[in-house]
Amino acid sequence: MEHGFVRLLPSGPGDADVLSLYRDVDRPRPEGRPWVLANFVAGLDGSIALEGRVGSLTSAADQVVFGLLRELADVVMVGAGTVRAERYGPVVLDDAAQARREARGQPPVPPVAVVTRSLQLDLTSRLFADSQTRPLVITVDHVDPDARRAVEEVADVIVAGETVVEPARALAALTERGMQLVTCEGGPSLITLLLGADMLDELCLTVTPLVGGDPLRLVADEPRLPLLRFDLAHAVAGGRDELFLRYVSPRPEHDDG
Numbered sequence: 001m002e003h004g005f006v007r008l009l010p011s012g013p014g015d016a017d018v019l020s021l022y023r024d025v026d027r028p029r030p031e032g033r034p035w036v037l038a039n040f041v042a043g044l045d046g047s048i049a050l051e052g053r054v055g056s057l058t059s060a061a062d063q064v065v066f067g068l069l070r071e072l073a074d075v076v077m078v079g080a081g082t083v084r085a086e087r088y089g090p091v092v093l094d095d096a097a098q099a100r101r102e103a104r105g106q107p108p109v110p111p112v113a114v115v116t117r118s119l120q121l122d123l124t125s126r127l128f129a130d131s132q133t134r135p136l137v138i139t140v141d142h143v144d145p146d147a148r149r150a151v152e153e154v155a156d157v158i159v160a161g162e163t164v165v166e167p168a169r170a171l172a173a174l175t176e177r178g179m180q181l182v183t184c185e186g187g188p189s190l191i192t193l194l195l196g197a198d199m200l201d202e203l204c205l206t207v208t209p210l211v212g213g214d215p216l217r218l219v220a221d222e223p224r225l226p227l228l229r230f231d232l233a234h235a236v237a238g239g240r241d242e243l244f245l246r247y248v249s250p251r252p253e254h255d256d257g
């Protein structure tokens with residue numbers, strides 16, 4: 001088995017079939033907004049970065065899950081801090097993945113949507129200069145007009161707040177564009193924003209058996225979040241002694257677990 005995936009919960013055969021646990025599940029769209037899924041990898045100590053990058057926290061097996069969650073997405077949402085730290089490029093999918101998307105009625109590749117207040121983005125980067133699908137920039141009213149005009153040359157701009165992006169406005173704007181599934185790739189500030197608004201429906205978490213990464217965890221230190229509980233929908237072992245966990249928010253309409 002290439003990645004040695006073993007289903008722990010619910011039990012069943014391993015490897016390729018494991019991906020159906022991510023793919024073939026209901027994600028009922030909440031009223032007025034898309035389903036929001038976040039995908040993270042973290043060490044045993046909860047660290048989500050090594051020297052400022054995801055780097056060696058991830059693995060080939062984790063990248064299979066990462067790629068699938070991109071393939072399923074109508075839009076890949078990411079905070080500008082992660083875009084800068086990881087030097088984000090556009091989503092790239094192979095021909096088979098693009099064909100599967102088209103069969104599902106989706107465009108071949110989902111756009112990346114960057115959440116930013118500062119508009120401090122490298123507009124010459126591959127994300128903006130070399131994207132098969134025009135990126136989105138989700139920002140606020142109070143921005144430098146010249147910076148905004150420059151961004152508009154290379155991306156569709158969504159204004160979703162006066163001085164900070166409000167999740168409800170951002171997600172409503174994505175709904176208006178027909179987007180039903182948001183895959184959010186972090187980082188901590190953006191996830192904290194979504195959790196603070198109780199708008200995170202699913203957390204796909206890869207636990208990798210390392211300790212000693214950066215003192216940076218999945219959520220930001222501020223603002224302090226209310227306690228929110230999630231239900232375990234599946235657990236899979238595989239890769240380099242990793243655990244692949246899928247948690248869903250226990251709202252009445254979520255019944256795929």
Ligand SMILES: NC(=O)c1ccc[n+]([C@@H]2O[C@H](COP(=O)([O-])OP(=O)(O)OC[C@H]3O[C@@H](n4cnc5c(N)ncnc54)[C@H](OP(=O)(O)O)[C@@H]3O)[C@@H](O)[C@H]2O)c1
Nearest residue numbers: 040041048052079080081082116117118165186187189190
């Ligand atoms: N292990 C993992 O799975 C994983 C995943 C993702 C990221 N990471 C790591 O996380 C680190 C980056 O963390 P981060 O907290 O800086 O990243 P982030 O959440 O990706 O980005 C923070 C930025 O998002 C924008 N933002 C956040 N909330 C906003 C709001 N309400 N309105 C408008 N803009 C808002 C701001 O951009 P502006 O400054 O442009 O205004 C803010 O500086 C990196 O080390 C990265 O490697 C790890």
